[in-house]
Amino acid sequence: MKKQIPIALIYSRLVFAALIILLAIQQPAHYRLLINVLLVTGLLTDVFDGIIARSLKISTVKLRRLDSIVDQVFWISALVAAYLICSTFFKEHAILLFLLLAAEAMTYGVSYIKFKKEVATHAVSSKFWTLLILATLIQIISSCDSSWLFMTCFYVGMVTRMEIMAILLLLSQWENDIPSVFHAIRIRQGKKIKRNKLFNG
Known part of the structure; x- marks a missing residue:
């Protein structure tokens, strides 16, 4: 039963994603608070599914790939919900949001083209x-406004997307859990890398 905990935590985010969209559409009493609670809870499940899987020594490639796919569904749902609640904010920042989403799409494009994964x-x-995405979404959903936090999230997002693309281009074969571009360089050089037991297996 213990080995099912990480899988249950991963799939719980799909349930949270559906609830978040439903709340954004129906907008019952305290829906903003409820959505934010689900966002925080979803992030916590994302943190602990990996930690528990590694402690139980069941952190397989298949599980990590599933985790990545579910993460995308969860955060896209959160973004859609924020748009449904605060469409004006998204219209005002359409160009920056497009650039950020395009950069994210490019990382997946590079990965699929090079590794088919x-x-x-x-x-x-x-x-x-x-963490910045979570804080920004909470602020937007709560007040339909975000200034310096959104801009910080945008620039950090662009930098991290560029790092991921660099990691993918450096790797000769698909691998998961690469802490940084420095580690990708070491892997390309045929050297072993150290991963954090808590975060990178």
């Missing part, structure tokens, strides 16, 4: 960016 680098910088 999705991105699953789980770089440390991307984990930091995820």
Whole structure:
């Protein structure tokens, strides 16, 4: 049963994604608070599914790929919900949002073209960016406004997307859990890399 916990945590984000969209559409009492609670809870499941899987020694490539796919669904759902609630904000920042989404799409394009697989680098910088995304979405959903936090999220997002593309271009074969471009260079040189037991297996 313990080995099913990471899988259950991963799939729970699909449930949260559906609830987030439903709340954004129906907009019942306290829906903004409820959505934000689901966002935070979803992030926590993302953190602990990997930690638990590694502690149980069941952190397989298949599980990490599943985690990456579900993450995309979860955050896209959160973005859609934020748009449904605060469409004006998105219209005002359409160009920056388009550039950011295009950069994200490019990382997947590079990965699929080169390896025929999705991105699953789980770089440390991307984990930091995820925290910024969470904070930005919470602020937008709560107030339909975000100034310096959104801009910080945008620039960090662009930098981290460029790092992921660099990692993918450096790797000769698909690998998951590459902490940074420095580690990708070492792998390309045939050297072993150290991964954080807590975050990168």
